[in-house]
Amino acid sequence: MERPITLGEFIVENQKDFPYAKGELTALLSSIKLAGKMVNQKINKAGLAQILGKVGTENIQGETQAKLDILANDIFISTLKNRGEICGLASEELEDYISFEDDINKEAKYVVLMDPLDGSSNIDVDITVGTIFSIYHRISPEGTKVTEEDFLQPGKNQVAAGYLIYGTSTILVYTTGNGVNGFTFDPGIGSFFLSHPDIKFPKEGSIYSVNEGNYIHFPKGIKKLIKWMQELDKKERRPYTARYTGSLVADFHRNMLMGGIYLYPQGSTSPKGKLRLLYECNPMAFLTEQAGGKASDGEKRILDIQPSELHERAPFICGNSEIVEIAEKFIRENKED
Structure with a gap:
């Protein structure tokens, strides 16, 4: 039986689909993958770790924040910042965008926009939730501070986008503009494996x-x-x-x-x-x-x-x-x- 391909292997093999990146996409998606694993672990232990429920504060949307909203937001921000592949990040949970001004981050080419924990109101009743992410090439010159313009781009400018779904299994689905592929997380091995290649909507739906x-x-x-x-x-x-x-x-x-x-x-x-x-x-x-x-x-x-x-x-x-x-x-x- 042929060994299933891992997410990392798939990204490297398909690097040609991202012609103006020199390994950055591999590293950036690897960071998102890592943060997703961490959020998945927190969700699976939410009841035992007493991180269910609300915190009594509202986000910029006027929505009451769940404890896991804040936790997921912090995990993704710290993971993406520490790896140095992005120069800025905007989150549904934050009023304003974040500019990463460390030397390594200022030279990065990309910004990320995200909903760290979509559907978090369902956490306490154990219904599927997820993380949604979107990646753009910055507009401002590399090496300078990011501006709001870097984030206010039409969706057709996205260079990659996807989501993690935390359900009966954890799946990462993404596209770089060359089709959609899904990878299921094997907790025993700790890796995502290609499980849904070249996803297409069925011709008919009801x-x-x-x-x-x-x-x-x-x-x-x-x-x-x-x-x-x-x-x-x-x-x-x-x-x-x-x-x-x-x-x-x-x-x-x-x-x-x-x-x-x-x-x-x-x-x-x-x-x-x-x-x-x-x-x-x-x-x-x-x-x-x-x-x-x-x-x-x-x-x-x-x-x-x-x-x-x-x-x-x-x-x-x-x-x-x-x-x-x-x-x-x-x-x-x-x-x-």
């Missing part, structure tokens, strides 16, 4: 993921789309099956493997949508397109949006291209004044 508790607040087009997905039509494989956990990573991962659509539209309670463009929408949109799907804000391509602030929110629809295009059609035909 799952929809949306928080229907917000239905009353959704725009007319989304309401009509949901009713359409619930109607019986065997030829079009309807009704669709509803699956929603409240963890973007979990819902996205399932839909990418099984086929379906994820929606977090704008509504009267979230006029600009709830998900963060830089930390959630852009990396997931990059993965979606590389896996043969489509990601939209309901009207335009997510990766074309020019962000104006670090914590900007956006409506988000992603999944099988055909289903997303149907969603856009419903929105377009039911445009409200």
Whole structure:
């Protein structure tokens, strides 16, 4: 039986997919892998180590922080800083970006944006959570202090993006613009092994993921789309099956493997949508397109949006291209004044 390939081996073998890097991507993804292992260990021992629950503070989003939110954020920041592959980092948990000004970091070419622990409200009830990351080539000259402009880039400028999913197994999924691959962590050996090569959305999908508790607040087009997905039509494989956990990573991962659509539209309670463009929408949109799907804000391509602030929110629809295009059609035909 052929030995499975490790994440490190895969990155080295595919270094040609990242032509303007000289080993930096290998080192940077290695740092993300290491931090992910550390967060995974903390999550698995959360109950025993008494790090479940809230800390009583809010992040910049106005959301109550879980103890593991802060712990995961600190782990990723320290790991990425200490390895010297990035010159700055922006996190959903922090009000402002961080500039790493040590000599080794100032010469780095890349910045990272991340959601250290997506779905952390589910931690206390043992539902799958994850980490989302996005990597950009800096705009400011190497050797200088990073600026906000380095982080406020459209998603189409991403050089790599991915996520770690901490569930029944821990999986790291990433893309550098040459397809999507997934690696499952073997805790006995301590390594990630290629388990999901060249991931593609199935040609057809029949799952929809949306928080229907917000239905009353959704725009007319989304309401009509949901009713359409619930109607019986065997030829079009309807009704669709509803699956929603409240963890973007979990819902996205399932839909990418099984086929379906994820929606977090704008509504009267979230006029600009709830998900963060830089930390959630852009990396997931990059993965979606590389896996043969489509990601939209309901009207335009997510990766074309020019962000104006670090914590900007956006409506988000992603999944099988055909289903997303149907969603856009419903929105377009039911445009409200």
